[in-house]
Amino acid sequence: MFSSFKKDLPYGYGIFNQQFKNLKLVWSYGQYGCYSSLLLKIPSENITLTLLANNNLLSNPARLINGDATSSLFVLSFLKNYMLGLTDMPLFEKQDAISEGFSNNEFFRKKILGQALAESYMARFNPEKLQSSVKLLKHVFTKNLNYLEYADLNLLHTLLLLKDAAHSEFNDFDTQIETIGKKLLEQEPNNPYIHSYLGTFYSRKGNKEKAKYHFESIVNAKNFSENWYIDESKKWLTENK
Structure with missing residues (x-):
């Protein structure tokens, strides 16, 4: 991972933190050739989205590596x-x-x-x-x-x-x-x-x-x-x- 992305990782390596409108998003993802995952938490609403897949389509098409959920x-x-x-x-x-x-x-x-x-x-x-x-x-x-x-x-x-x-x-x-x-x-x-x-x-x-x-x-x-x-x-x- 390129070092400039670290500014988006205050909670630890691989955990992203961003603001969207009035919502704080805390999220992470996983990806390999044959599987992927996505975890999204909105602390202010106490709600979490967890997704798992047996392909890489949860993450790769969206270029989540660039740090924008x-x-x-x-x-x-x-x-x-x-x-x-x-x-x-x-x-x-x-x-x-x-x-x-x-x-x-x-x-x-x-x-x-x-x-x-x-x-x-x-x-x-x-x-x-x-x-x-x-x-x-x-x-x-x-x-x-x-x-x-x-x-x-x-x-x-x-x-x-x-x-x-x-x-x-x-x-x-x-x-x-x-x-x-x-x-x-x-x-x-x-x-x-x-x-x-x-x-x-x-x-x-x-x-x-x-x-x-x-x-x-x-x-x-x-x-x-x-x-x-x-x-x-x-x-x-x-x-x-």
């Missing part, structure tokens, strides 16, 4: 129905009919982004999910024009994951990727995930100079733990001398 549709469903009284709001949006009545609701935007993230993950298995994720993202960007106000690492991940799933030239969201990446690096200039995402993005665009900068930022950093992003960065730099 509200990127999980399981968590959002729990909050929507039991904490926020939004029982009339559907959890999933249909590709041909996105709900309009909740467009200005912050939670609705969060829910749409959570679904887009999950469907971008599933697009590798079902090509139809790519288009539905694209439509959800375009809806959010249209209704909430200043996307930098809510842009985070998971949104950047979603946009890049769609390019992985496309298996062909896919130029949608290039502007958002560059703008969001720049903003996130200003906040966390040493975050290896951001550098890895942008390095891969620029490599695919044929801009080797910018790709090299991001991959070298990973390899030359002193505080990065050995992980996949170092191996992939070294491989790219070796192949593109």
Whole structure:
């Protein structure tokens, strides 16, 4: 785990603490190739959600490693129905009919982004999910024009994951990727995930100079733990001398 995430772990390694609206969320997750788990506690309400699964879908599609429980549709469903009284709001949006009545609701935007993230993950298995994720993202960007106000690492991940799933030239969201990446690096200039995402993005665009900068930022950093992003960065730099 990258060291910058430790600010979210005041209760001990692997226990996250975050604020969502007026609720304090204390949570943790587990993940391996064939199982996953999710634990969410809301101390002020004395209520706990515990989920176990025999696959990794409780955690991996939501990128819980990035430290935001509200990127999980399981968590959002729990909050929507039991904490926020939004029982009339559907959890999933249909590709041909996105709900309009909740467009200005912050939670609705969060829910749409959570679904887009999950469907971008599933697009590798079902090509139809790519288009539905694209439509959800375009809806959010249209209704909430200043996307930098809510842009985070998971949104950047979603946009890049769609390019992985496309298996062909896919130029949608290039502007958002560059703008969001720049903003996130200003906040966390040493975050290896951001550098890895942008390095891969620029490599695919044929801009080797910018790709090299991001991959070298990973390899030359002193505080990065050995992980996949170092191996992939070294491989790219070796192949593109």
